[in-house]
Amino acid sequence: MSLRNIAIIAHVDHGKTTLVDQLLAQSGVFRANEATVERAMDSNDQERERGITILAKCTSVLWHGEAGETRINIIDTPGHADFGGEVERILGMVDGCVLLVDAEEGVMPQTKFVLGKALKMGLRPIVCLNKVDRAHADPDRVLNDAFDLFAAMGATDEQLDFPHIYASGKNGWATLDMSKPSETLAPLFDLIVKHVPEPKAVARKDEPFQILSVLIENDPFLGRLLTGRIESGKATPGLAIHALGIDGQEVERGRITKVLAFRGLKRQPIEDAEAGDIVAIAGLSKATVADTLCALDVTEALPAQPIDPPTISMTVSVNDSPLAGREGDKVQSRVIRDRLLKEAQSNVAIRVSETPDKDAYEVAGRGELQLGVLIEGMRREGFELSISRPRVVFQTDPETGERLEPIEDVMIDVDDEYTGIVIEKLSARKAELKDMGPSGAGKTRISLMSPSRSLIGYQGEFLTDTRGSGVLNRVFSHYEPYKGAIDAGRKGVLVSNSEGETAAFALWNLEDRGTMFVGGGEKTYQGMIIGENSRQDDLDVNPMKAKQLTNVRASGKDEAIRLTPPRRPTLEQAIAYIDEDELVEVTPKSIRLRKKVLNPSFRKKRVKDE
Secondary structure: OEEEEEEEEEOOOOOHHHHHHHHHHHOOOOOOOOOOOOOOOOOOHHHHHHOOOOOOEEEEEEEEEOOEEEEEEEEEOOOOHHHHHHHHHHHHHOOEEEEEEEOOOOOOHHHHHHHHHHHHOOOOOEEEEEOOOOOOOOHHHHHHHHHHHHHHOOOOHHHHOOOEEEEEOOOOEEEOOOOOOOOOOHHHHHHHHHHOOOOHHHHHOOOOOEEEOOEEEEEOOOEEEEEEEEEEOEEOOOOEEEEEOOOOOEEEEEEOOEEEEEEEOEEEEOOOEEOOOEEEEEOOOOOOOOOEEEEOOOOOOOOOOOOOOOOEEEEEEEOOOOOOOOOOOEOOHHHHHHHHHHHHHHOOOOEEEEOOOOOEEEEEEOOHHHHHHHHHHHHHOOEOEEEOOOEEOOEEOOOOOOEEEEEEEEEEEEEHHHHHHHHHHHHHOOOEEEEEEEEEOOEEEEEEEEEHHHHOOHHHHHHHHOOOOOEEEEEEEEEEEOOOOOOOOOOOEEEEOOOEEOOHHHHHHHOOOEEEOOOOOOEEOOOEEEEEEOOOOOEEEOOOOOOOOOOOOOOOOOOOOOOOOOOOOOHHHHHHHOOOOEEEEEOOOOEEEEEOOOOHHHHHHHHHHO
C-alpha cells in the first residue's frame, strides 16, 4: 500500500474543515448508520462555538482509486493568522498540500501567508477553487490571481506549473473541467495520489528510528503524546529511545509505551509504524515540540522549522479586586504560572516570561484572538485573572539601534457607501493605502499596510462604522521604523466611586451620561468601570444612589423605571477596549472592566505626578 501525507491550507472560512468532512465521508470512514456531525475535525468546544479551527489535527483515509490502494494522511490546519504557528510546524511533516481558494472571495492575506510557507519548504501545492457553485463565483479570475500570487511569492517553474481543480466542499464534488460535472470527490483523491510524491522517508525504513515532534498533547491515560512523521526506521512499543533538543543535547531517555496511528477520526494503537507514516508516540514525560525522538545510537537531532516571533503581548496577573475568589477556584499566582508554562510548551507561537516585579507574567502571541482563546480556555477551567491591554512587541534594528514595530497587511471588503469612513479612520491611525477596487456585488476591496498598534481595539469600531457588513482580514508582514504616537480616539469611562449593588434608579439617571456596561442589582466596587462616558474624560459616578422615598407625591414620580439593556463586552472586546491604566477582571462567570488603581484620590495623584 502506498502512502501520501498532505496538509489542507487556506484563508479563514474558505472551507477546509467542511472539505475534510466530505473526504472522510466519501472514503468510507463512517458506517452507513453512523451519526456524523458537521465539521467533525473541530473537536474542541471553542472551535465549535466560534466556527473556526484553532488547532491543527490529523486524520487518515484509505482510497481505492486509479493507482490502487493508498493511505492518505490529511492534516486540517487553522485559517486565522493568529494560529499561524500551527501551520508552520505542520508543513514540515507533509510532502504536499492542497491550497484552497474561495472562488468568490479570491486570494486573501492568509492565502498569501500559508502559500509563502509552503513554497519556502519546497512543496508543490494543488490549487483547489472551492465554492464554485456560488452565485458570484468567478473561478477564472481567481485562478489568474492565484497564478500571479505564486509568481509574486517567488515560486520555481516547477511550483508555478501547479494543477488546479474546481470543487464544492459543502456538496461533496470536484471536477478537473467545469464542463464535465462530477458527483463525488474522486477526481480530487486521484489528483492527490498522482501529484503528491510518496514520503522520501519510506526509503530509510531500515535505518535507526527517528521522528521529529511537531504536535504535543496530554492524554489522561497515556500521559504526554508527541505527534510527528517518522523520518527513518520503525516505531514499536517497548523500543528504547531518547529525546534530543534542537542543540543535540539529550533531554531524557525512556521507552515507547504506545504507538498510535490516525485511522479516520480515531487514534488506534498499532504494533509497528514504518518510516513516512504520521503517528503519535507515548512514553516520554519531558520531551516537547521540536525535539527529536530517536534510537539510542542516534546522536544528531533533526533540523526543526523556525517559528515566526510573537507580535503582541499582554500582562496576566492575579485577580486582586474586592470581588476576587468568589467565582473561581484557581486564583494563586503559582497555579496561573504553571498553566501558562504548560501552554507555552505545547504552543510554540506563545512565549511566557516573568515581569521585572515578579508579580505577573508577560504572555506574547500572534494576535488578540490567539490570546483571547487562551484566556477563555483558562476561564472555563476555573481560573480568575487580571489582564492588561495588549501591547505590540517592538524590536531594535541591530545596525542603527532604531526602534522597529510590526506592520500588518490588511485587506477589507466593505459596501461601497462605507469606504470613505473606513479609509479616513485607518489613515488617522497611520495606515497606508496600497490598492482599492471593486470586488463585485456592490462591494469594494481595500488593501492597506498598517502598524499592528493601530488595529488593537479597531475591530468593534470597524463593525459599527460598516453596520456589521464589513470583513477585515489581517496578517503580519514585516517590521518598520516606529511611526510615532497614534490617537485611537476612545471616549472616557464611567467609574463607580463606591462598593455595593447597582440601583436601577441611579443607572436610569446615568444613562444621559453614556452607555452602561452593567444592569440593575449587580455587584460593583470602587474603581470598577460601569459604562462609557459620552465625553473624552473619565467620570466617577455613584451607581448605588436609591430613590428618596418621602410622603410627598407628584405626577410622574411613580412611573416604572425602564433601563436600556446594557452593552456587555465579550472577552475579546473587553481586552481590545481597555486603556493603559485599566484591566479586565476575568472569572468563570463574569467579565468586568476596572481601573488599575481603584481609589480615585490615588488615581488623580498618579495623573498629576505623570
